[in-house]
Amino acid sequence: MGEDTDTRKINHSFLRDHSYVTEADIISTVEFNHTGELLATGDKGGRVVIFQREPESKNAAHSQGEYDVYSTFQSHEPEFDYLKSLEIEEKINKIKWLPQQNAAHSLLSTNDKTIKLWKITERDKRPEGYNLKDEEGKLKDLSTVTSLQVPVLKPMDLMVEVSPRRVFANGHTYHINSISVNSDCETYMSADDLRINLWHLAITDRSFNIVDIKPANMEDLTEVITASEFHPHHCNLFVYSSSKGSLRLCDMRAAALCDKHSKLFEEPEDPSNRSFFSEIISSVSDVKFSHSGRYMLTRDYLTVKVWDLNMEARPIETYQVHDYLRSKLCSLYENDCIFDKFECAWNGSDSVIMTGAYNNFFRMFDRNTKRDVTLEASRESSKPRAVLKPRRVCVGGKRRRDDISVDSLDFTKKILHTAWHPAENIIAIAATNNLYIFQDKVNSEMH
Amino acid sequence: MMLSKGLKRKREEEQEKETLAADAWWLDPSLPAAAQAPPAAASSSLFDLSVLKLHHSLRQGEPDLRHLVLVVNTLRRIQASMAPEPTLPPVPSPPAAPCVADSLLASSDAALSASMASLLEDLSHIEGLSQAPQPLVDEGPPGRPTGGSPASLGALDLLGPATGCLLDDELEGLFEDIDTSMYDSELWAPVSEGLKPGPEDGPGKEEALELDEAELDYLLDVLVGTQALERPPGPGR
Numbered sequence: 001m002g003e004d005t006d007t008r009k010i011n012h013s014f015l016r017d018h019s020y021v022t023e024a025d026i027i028s029t030v031e032f033n034h035t036g037e038l039l040a041t042g043d044k045g046g047r048v049v050i051f052q053r054e055p056e057s058k059n060a061a062h063s064q065g066e067y068d069v070y071s072t073f074q075s076h077e078p079e080f081d082y083l084k085s086l087e088i089e090e091k092i093n094k095i096k097w098l099p100q101q102n103a104a105h106s107l108l109s110t111n112d113k114t115i116k117l118w119k120i121t122e123r124d125k126r127p128e129g130y131n132l133k134d135e136e137g138k139l140k141d142l143s144t145v146t147s148l149q150v151p152v153l154k155p156m157d158l159m160v161e162v163s164p165r166r167v168f169a170n171g172h173t174y175h176i177n178s179i180s181v182n183s184d185c186e187t188y189m190s191a192d193d194l195r196i197n198l199w200h201l202a203i204t205d206r207s208f209n210i211v212d213i214k215p216a217n218m219e220d221l222t223e224v225i226t227a228s229e230f231h232p233h234h235c236n237l238f239v240y241s242s243s244k245g246s247l248r249l250c251d252m253r254a255a256a257l258c259d260k261h262s263k264l265f266e267e268p269e270d271p272s273n274r275s276f277f278s279e280i281i282s283s284v285s286d287v288k289f290s291h292s293g294r295y296m297l298t299r300d301y302l303t304v305k306v307w308d309l310n311m312e313a314r315p316i317e318t319y320q321v322h323d324y325l326r327s328k329l330c331s332l333y334e335n336d337c338i339f340d341k342f343e344c345a346w347n348g349s350d351s352v353i354m355t356g357a358y359n360n361f362f363r364m365f366d367r368n369t370k371r372d373v374t375l376e377a378s379r380e381s382s383k384p385r386a387v388l389k390p391r392r393v394c395v396g397g398k399r400r401r402d403d404i405s406v407d408s409l410d411f412t413k414k415i416l417h418t419a420w421h422p423a424e425n426i427i428a429i430a431a432t433n434n435l436y437i438f439q440d441k442v443n444s445e446m447h
Numbered sequence: 448m449m450l451s452k453g454l455k456r457k458r459e460e461e462q463e464k465e466t467l468a469a470d471a472w473w474l475d476p477s478l479p480a481a482a483q484a485p486p487a488a489a490s491s492s493l494f495d496l497s498v499l500k501l502h503h504s505l506r507q508g509e510p511d512l513r514h515l516v517l518v519v520n521t522l523r524r525i526q527a528s529m530a531p532e533p534t535l536p537p538v539p540s541p542p543a544a545p546c547v548a549d550s551l552l553a554s555s556d557a558a559l560s561a562s563m564a565s566l567l568e569d570l571s572h573i574e575g576l577s578q579a580p581q582p583l584v585d586e587g588p589p590g591r592p593t594g595g596s597p598a599s600l601g602a603l604d605l606l607g608p609a610t611g612c613l614l615d616d617e618l619e620g621l622f623e624d625i626d627t628s629m630y631d632s633e634l635w636a637p638v639s640e641g642l643k644p645g646p647e648d649g650p651g652k653e654e655a656l657e658l659d660e661a662e663l664d665y666l667l668d669v670l671v672g673t674q675a676l677e678r679p680p681g682p683g684r
Binding site (some may be wrong): 084085086087174175193194221222223224226243276277279280283330333334336339 | 493496500508509511512513514516517519520521524525528
């Protein structure tokens with residue numbers, strides 16, 4: 001596609017800002033909040049780390065809008081289900097931010113079984129001058145108190161406090177793969193392999209089941225839910241994807257149980273590409289509405305596809321992420337890589353889409369110019385503040401100097417989780433246990 | 448599972464070699480996939496690999512449902528493509544597979560295990576149905592493979608791994624720690640009849656090495672039942 005020709009038109013002038021090495025654990029989810037000021041990551045050890053963007057200051061040229069650690073907390077702990085004699089992993093599968101309604105920030109984090117609502121508040125003042133307590137908090141001897149004083153608030157070092165506000169437990173028999181906050185800011189949904197539940201943010205002891213695809217006989221099970229999301233503007237609409245590559249758009253106004261979809265988006269199988277692995281590679285691993293709400297982006301094993309909500313028959317755009325793997329499907333099946341679930345992301349103006357791949361590569365596709373680029377997230381190949389160099393995978397034939405051959409790709413280095421700032425050209429890439437944040441300093445505005 | 452561990456490790460290496468070889472030569476990227484039907488050996492090794500994955504998945508305390516469903520569906524596709532293949536010997540005995548599957552599933556979710564067991568039975572029935580009516584090819588007495596093609600026997604071996612074991616020479620070593628004193632003297636008589644050898648077992652003893660399918664099943668049932676009793680419950684993961 002576009003890699004042989006001039007790639008200047010696509011925005012790939014990203015600079016490497018920082019890389020945060022979370023030595024202990026593998027990052028399992030990355031999410032910007034609605035303003036992009038905060039970036040949350042969840043890891044396999046059940047921890048959540050929140051980064052905050054420093055306000056741009058003219059004094060220090062190098063710390064313009066960089067992300068620093070804001071808060072770290074343990075969201076989930078490993079649990080043991082005594083009834084089934086099974087351990088429930090503490091790995092954070094998804095984090096979703098709630099829209100900010102007051103000074104505090106809130107987010108939802110989930111592992112396989114339990115969703116938690118966390119409130120993040122700042123404390124930068126404290127009261128001083130109590131009548132009954134002294135500076136250290138000890139009770140004063142009343143005989144020494146001769147006059148009354150009014151305590152005053154004095155500034156203190158910023159303290160970020162995180163507290164669990166709600167725990168939404170026991171809603172799921174199977175493993176939760178997605179959560180999505182509704183545009184009404186009152187409800188959210190959680191999806192596992194076979195069911196989707198609707199919760200009210202203030203009520204933890206009950207939820208409504210809105211999708212149930214569990215067959216009466218488990219023998220008849222041939223399809224599972226892989227991802228789901230609420231429409232960004234229409235609070236009654238949501239979409240869920242399946243392991244067979246289909247998308248179902250559901251309307252909650254139509255019925256209490258949304259087993260009948262309003263729209264079914266499915267691309268017929270290409271007979272010339274048919275193989276034993278056709279179904280596996282068509283399984284949708286992620287679905288994201290565009291910011292406009294007009295389109296959906298899906299990721300399957302080899303491609304990313306853009307769907308128009310008004311056209312169910314086929315996607316309007318298909319981009320090849322790593323088509324050179326099509327002839328390697330057998331080995332990828334054997335080593336289970338074919339089951340890897342990659343995420344995808346839109347940029348703020350819905351003009352560029354991004355997704356991860358192997359060898360710490362990630363790909364961007366410009367929908368307007370149809371150019372695409374492959375970039376690498378690794379410390380070895382990019383120095384801080386250096387412009388990322390486009391990479392190329394060669395499949396045989398003419399090979400350029402810095403090309404990587406397909407056979408030397410490292411399949412253990414997978415970029416499954418990526419996020420794009422809602423307004424600016426800033427991206428967060430999780431490469432195993434490293435987080436990379438790239439900023440486009442040259443072209444900050446979205447186009 | 449003591450007996451399947453060693454067997455599976457050996458097979459996994461073989462699978463790797465076979466599948467990597469399969470990758471290289473049966474799919475020519477320059478030709479559309481539909482034009483190339485993979486040879487029986489490649490399908491068979493993919494089949495084995497899929498059954499391996501299925502068993503491995505089912506052995507997890509809480510299997511990844513998506514992985515499981517995708518593997519099962521792929522297995523069905525492979526089976527469907529293998530069905531018209533005439534050189535495969537008819538399946539020895541469908542009930543053997545679910546018995547082994549049952550023991551593997553003993554620690555899984557009850558509903559899931561029951562369903563997957565019947566699913567595997569279903570798969571082996573499909574296999575049986577597609578194999579049994581072979582009007583053009585007479586394979587001789589059903590069940591006992593007559594030497595011919597060891598490569599294709601591999602596919603059926605894994606559908607019931609213990610069945611494969613019993614046809615192996617390593618039988619003695621694998622069963623060393625199981626007390627078989629009940630059966631040693633009276634190999635093929637039902638347990639309820641006791642240990643006294645009778646005249647009808649004379650020919651049985653002479654044919655001791657020639658295992659009848661029904662007797663194989665019975666022995667397998669008993670052994671698997673014994674193992675299930677002996678194996679202590681433990682955490683799923």
